[in-house]
Amino acid sequence: MLEIHSVNFPTLSICGGGLLFGYVTDHWGRIPAVILANFCGLAGGTSSAFCTSFLWFSLTRFVQGLAFDNCCMPVYVLIMEYVAPKYRAPITNFCLTLCYLPAACLLPWIALWCNDWRLLAIVTSVPIVICLLMYFLIKESARWLISVGKIDKAMSILKKIAKVNGKTISEDLALTFEKCCTIAYNEEQTNHKQYTFLDLFKSYRMCFITLDLILMWMIIALVYDAHVRAIIEIGPDIFITFSVASAVELPACLVPMFLLDRVGRKFMSLAVFIGCSAGKKHQKELDKYKPITVEKHLECRLDVGTLLITDPNDLDDRQLANEREEYLSALTRDNTQLLLNAIWELPTERVDESIVAKLPEPTTVLPRLRKPPGPRPLTKWEKFAKEKGITKKKKDKKTYDEVLDKWVPTYGFKRAEAEKDKDWVLEVPQNADPNTDMFQKKIDLRNEKVAKNEIQRMKNIVRAKKIDMPRSGYLGPEAASSNQLLTAVTVAKSSTASVGKFQNKLPKEKEARGLGVKELIPGGKRKASHITAQPEREANLDLIKSVLNKKPKLDVEKAISLQKQDERLEREAEGANRPAKKGGKKGGKGSRKAVGKKPKGHQGQRAPGKKGQAGRKRR
Numbered sequence: 001m002l003e004i005h006s007v008n009f010p011t012l013s014i015c016g017g018g019l020l021f022g023y024v025t026d027h028w029g030r031i032p033a034v035i036l037a038n039f040c041g042l043a044g045g046t047s048s049a050f051c052t053s054f055l056w057f058s059l060t061r062f063v064q065g066l067a068f069d070n071c072c073m074p075v076y077v078l079i080m081e082y083v084a085p086k087y088r089a090p091i092t093n094f095c096l097t098l099c100y101l102p103a104a105c106l107l108p109w110i111a112l113w114c115n116d117w118r119l120l121a122i123v124t125s126v127p128i129v130i131c132l133l134m135y136f137l138i139k140e141s142a143r144w145l146i147s148v149g150k151i152d153k154a155m156s157i158l159k160k161i162a163k164v165n166g167k168t169i170s171e172d173l174a175l176t177f178e179k180c181c182t183i184a185y186n187e188e189q190t191n192h193k194q195y196t197f198l199d200l201f202k203s204y205r206m207c208f209i210t211l212d213l214i215l216m217w218m219i220i221a222l223v224y225d226a227h228v229r230a231i232i233e234i235g236p237d238i239f240i241t242f243s244v245a246s247a248v249e250l251p252a253c254l255v256p257m258f259l260l261d262r263v264g265r266k267f268m269s270l271a272v273f274i275g276c277s278a279g280k281k282h283q284k285e286l287d288k289y290k291p292i293t294v295e296k297h298l299e300c301r302l303d304v305g306t307l308l309i310t311d312p313n314d315l316d317d318r319q320l321a322n323e324r325e326e327y328l329s330a331l332t333r334d335n336t337q338l339l340l341n342a343i344w345e346l347p348t349e350r351v352d353e354s355i356v357a358k359l360p361e362p363t364t365v366l367p368r369l370r371k372p373p374g375p376r377p378l379t380k381w382e383k384f385a386k387e388k389g390i391t392k393k394k395k396d397k398k399t400y401d402e403v404l405d406k407w408v409p410t411y412g413f414k415r416a417e418a419e420k421d422k423d424w425v426l427e428v429p430q431n432a433d434p435n436t437d438m439f440q441k442k443i444d445l446r447n448e449k450v451a452k453n454e455i456q457r458m459k460n461i462v463r464a465k466k467i468d469m470p471r472s473g474y475l476g477p478e479a480a481s482s483n484q485l486l487t488a489v490t491v492a493k494s495s496t497a498s499v500g501k502f503q504n505k506l507p508k509e510k511e512a513r514g515l516g517v518k519e520l521i522p523g524g525k526r527k528a529s530h531i532t533a534q535p536e537r538e539a540n541l542d543l544i545k546s547v548l549n550k551k552p553k554l555d556v557e558k559a560i561s562l563q564k565q566d567e568r569l570e571r572e573a574e575g576a577n578r579p580a581k582k583g584g585k586k587g588g589k590g591s592r593k594a595v596g597k598k599p600k601g602h603q604g605q606r607a608p609g610k611k612g613q614a615g616r617k618r619r
Contacts, residue, residue, distance in 0.1 A: 012065070013066045014068045014069070017037070017069075017070050018069070021036070021066075021070040021073075025077070029141070029144060030077060031135060031139075034078075035132060035135050037066065037070040037071040038132055039128075042125055042129065043063060043064075044060045044061065044063035044067070045064050045124060045125025046121065047060045047063075049117075049121040075138075076095075077141075078138070078141050081141045081143045081144070082141070082142070089261050093256050100249075101246060101247065101249055101253065104242075105246045107246075108240075109239065110124070140157065145157070146185070159174075216269065228245075256268065292341060294337050296338075302338070302342045304339070304359055305364075306364050306366065307339065309335050311331075343359075344357065379464055401422065404422055423442075483512075486512045490512040
C-alpha cells in the first residue's frame, strides 16, 4: 500500500506542475520556468535521501514530481521558437537522441554501482546544478519578449545571435522589423484583447484540434509509461532489460528526423498508432505464455522434498479486493513456477523414455495424528531367502508338456484336464490288489499332501506371531473328538465321594452336554448332597446372622383395619341396646330395627351379631 501511495504523490504533482509551469512560461518567460522546475527537481531529489518517515518522503517526492517533463519542456519550446520550420524536426529529435538516450541507458548501471536508493537519489539530483547555471548562457525567447512588449530587449538578443552565427543585419531591416512589432503590440493593447484557455474551444475547428491533441498526448503518455513500468516483467535482469529498452528508442528518434517533413505529421501519427495496436494484439497473445522466470521482493522458502513453497511476501489488498480470483491465480502460478524451476535444478535421469528427478530429503516436519507405520516384519522364509540370496522367479502362464506335445496352462481347471489326458491309464503294482482304484488312490494322496501343507502353513503363522501351541501330528478319524474328551473329563471329576463338588474348574471349562451324558455321571440320579463347596464355619455364621438380625414384620394397614372394625362393632352393639321411642307406628319407618352404618362392599357386617355374611356389592 505504501508503494502505491509513493507512486501516486509524484503523479499528482506532475499534473499540477504542468499547469503551474505553463502559467510561469507564458507570464514570466521560458528561462524562469526552466530554472524553477530544475530547482524543484534538485531540492526534492536531494532531500528525499535524508527522509526518516513516509510523510516527509511523500512531500519530497511531490516536490520532485513538479519538475517531471517541466524541466525540459520550456527548453523544447524555446528551440522551436528560435529554429526555422524546416529545421525543427531534425533539431528537436537530435537533442533527444544525443542527450536523453545515453542517459537512460546509463541510469541502471549507476543504480547498480550505488547499490543504495539514498545514494542514487543524491547522484542523480546533484548534476541539476549544471542546469541552473544555464541561466547565464541561454537567452530568453525573442518571440515571447515581443509578445509582452519588450521589443528593445528582443532586438538586442537577435543582434547577438546574428553576431555569433556570423550574420549581418542591415539597419533598415532592423528598424522596419522593430516598427512592425511595435505597431502590432500597440494594436493588440488598444483592442484590449486578452486570450485565455477558453479561446481554444470557441471555434469548431480549434476545439476539434485541441481535443485531438489532448487525446493523442494522453494515449502516448499512457503507452510510454506502461512500457517503462512493464520492463521488470520482460526479462530476468532489470538492469540489462532497462538499458536495451532505452536503446530501442534510438530508431524511434532517428526515423522522424528524416520522414516527418517528407511524409507528414498525420501519416506518421497514424502509422505509429496502427503499429502500437498491432503490438498490443501481439502482446495479448504472448501473455498467454508467461516466462518461466519469476521475480519476488522477498525470496520464497522452498522444500523440494515435500513439494512445499512458502511465500513471505505481503498480499496486495487492492487487487485482492477488486480482482480476487485473477490475483490468486497469478500468484499461485508464479509460486508453482518457482517450485518447478527448483525441481529441474535437481539431477535427472531417464527411466523408460521419461526424465525423472530424484527429490532430496524433506526439511519441513509435517504434523501427524498417529505414528507412521513401520516396515512389515519379514517372515522366516523371507529372512532365509534374503540371507541365501534367493530371488522369486516369475512363472510363465503356460508350460510345454512333452507328453501331450502342446502348451498347457500352469494353473487352473485346464491344467487338471491336461493331467487327466496325460494320465489316462495307471499301472497297478504287483503287490497291490488288482481291484484297487489307482485313480482314487492318487486323488487321496494328493489331498493328504494338501492337508499337510495347510497344517505347516498354519504352524508358520503361529511361529511368526510367537504363540505357544502344543505339538501334535496329524489326527486321523480314530482319535477322540472334543465332545468325547469333555464327557470323559466330566465323568472323572464326578467319580469322587463328594460327586465332584470340591473339584476346581479349569479356566474357560465347559460342561458336557448331549444325549447320554447324565447317565454316565455317577450319582446323577441321587438326591443332591447338603455338602457344598462353602466351608462349614462360614455356613454356620451365616445361619446365626440370619436369626439374630431378623426383625418382626408389622402390617400397619391390617392393624388399623382391625381396630376400626372393633370400634364399629362396639358402636353397633350400643345402638341395639338403646330403648325404642314411644308412639311409633308398627310396621312403619319407626318400627325399623337400627342396624348402624351401611358397610362397604365385602367389608364389615350388616347385622352386628351375624358373622360370615359378606356385604352387598354396590353397582
